[in-house]
Amino acid sequence: MFISKIEVREVKMELTSPFETSFGREHEKRTIIVSVEADGEVGYGECPAGDTPFYSYETTDISWYALTRYLAPALAGREVKGGMDVPALLRRVRGYNMAKAALEEAVWDAQARRENVPLSRLLGGVKDRVESGVSVGIQESIDELVKVVGRYVEEGYPRVKVKIKPSWDLTVVHRLRVEFPEIPLMVDANGAYDISQKAVIKALDRYGLMMIEQPFGYDDLVDHAAIQKEIRTPICLDESVPSLGAVRAALKLGSCRVINVKVSRVGGLCEAVRIHDLCMSEGVPTWVGGMLETGVGRAVNVALASLPNFTLPNDISASNRYYHEDIVEPPFELNSDGTISVPRGGGLGVEVVWERLERATVRSRVFKAGG
Numbered sequence: 001m002f003i004s005k006i007e008v009r010e011v012k013m014e015l016t017s018p019f020e021t022s023f024g025r026e027h028e029k030r031t032i033i034v035s036v037e038a039d040g041e042v043g044y045g046e047c048p049a050g051d052t053p054f055y056s057y058e059t060t061d062i063s064w065y066a067l068t069r070y071l072a073p074a075l076a077g078r079e080v081k082g083g084m085d086v087p088a089l090l091r092r093v094r095g096y097n098m099a100k101a102a103l104e105e106a107v108w109d110a111q112a113r114r115e116n117v118p119l120s121r122l123l124g125g126v127k128d129r130v131e132s133g134v135s136v137g138i139q140e141s142i143d144e145l146v147k148v149v150g151r152y153v154e155e156g157y158p159r160v161k162v163k164i165k166p167s168w169d170l171t172v173v174h175r176l177r178v179e180f181p182e183i184p185l186m187v188d189a190n191g192a193y194d195i196s197q198k199a200v201i202k203a204l205d206r207y208g209l210m211m212i213e214q215p216f217g218y219d220d221l222v223d224h225a226a227i228q229k230e231i232r233t234p235i236c237l238d239e240s241v242p243s244l245g246a247v248r249a250a251l252k253l254g255s256c257r258v259i260n261v262k263v264s265r266v267g268g269l270c271e272a273v274r275i276h277d278l279c280m281s282e283g284v285p286t287w288v289g290g291m292l293e294t295g296v297g298r299a300v301n302v303a304l305a306s307l308p309n310f311t312l313p314n315d316i317s318a319s320n321r322y323y324h325e326d327i328v329e330p331p332f333e334l335n336s337d338g339t340i341s342v343p344r345g346g347g348l349g350v351e352v353v354w355e356r357l358e359r360a361t362v363r364s365r366v367f368k369a370g371g
Contacts, residue, residue, distance in 0.1 A: 001082065009032065011361050012362050014028045021137060031294060036110050038111075045104065047060075047063045048293045058096060058097065066099040074089060080107060087268060101267050109347040115346070116346045120304075120342050127308075129339035131313040133314055138163050153183060163188050164188065186236075187213065213237075221246075222253065228254055238265070251282055258312065261276060263297075264297070287313060288301050295326040299350045303348070317332075318331070325356060
């Protein structure tokens with residue numbers, strides 16, 4: 001496949017409702033959509049980095065710089081067999097996993113379209129439906145949170161994740177357990193605590209949670225290992241495991257019992273599949289995390305989640321969970337059994353609606369073979 005053209009677009013999408021974590025509140029989503037043209041096919045990928053350097057150092061603006069200054073120029077005009085070739089071509093640039101992932105995804109999509117097979121099949125997927133879960137941000141009050149969770153339970157989501165932070169934790173979880181005693185429930189701290197606050201994490205152990213996600217800092221595998229030894233509830237790592245090497249270290253230390261795999265966080269589908277394979281060999285369950293992606297990134301997540309070791313509900317919800325009007329068709333919808341269907345068409349299995357993409361575009365750059 002000869003990569004003749006790459007286009008990098010920043011788009012801005014209004015969220016259906018504000019989404020708040022321990023990092024802050026988002027009302028709209030700035031994201032980067034990358035398209036790669038190769039042998040007459042156009043593939044798409046997404047870099048969903050945030051506005052602020054709180055989840056990761058890699059913000060939208062930093063990713064834009066990396067993509068337009070180094071990564072897209074390095075890939076334009078290259079000959080590749082497919083997505084598996086991309087990481088080696090970008091390896092010279094250190095870091096910028098989210099920017100790299102967007103380019104790699106686009107090449108995978110173009111490859112799958114060229115071969116007229118679903119992306120899920122190229123990756124080794126075996127499922128035609130993936131189990132969905134919904135992530136609920138911090139609300140104005142606990143009563144409001146109960147209403148929001150209740151609405152999603154009624155819609156059929158089989159697992160609920162709620163964001164927590166100091167002072168928005170034990171009372172919140174206790175109330176949710178009173179209101180929804182049977183629903184699979186998990187909490188996500190996004191690293192808002194440290195080992196001096198372990199009493200809160202230990203207290204959460206009494207609520208029968210599926211898992212506690214990323215209670216401590218992004219670079220702290222040792223304290224995660226210490227708290228995991230003291231509680232029955234599985235610790236799940238997210239920010240702490242940006243690569244296969246970090247996952248290996250976490251499992252060796254006993255820092256967690258579950259791994260959240262985010263394609264963008266780990267630098268692309270190649271690394272995500274390697275992490276999946278390692279965890280499957282070690283008997284460690286995995287699930288696919290989300291970053292408020294548009295339908296482009298959501299389609300990538302669904303394809304990845306079709307692999308066999310993604311055995312826990314994923315942060316993959318219906319398109320209307322976040323956006324009134326997505327940039328792809330058809331939208332992703334929640335099935336009656338709490339799953340999302342894996343697209344059967346070639347590539348991502350969804351089509352970018354050009355008019356919507358154009359309307360949402362803030363800026364764009366084009367890179368062609370030969371400059």
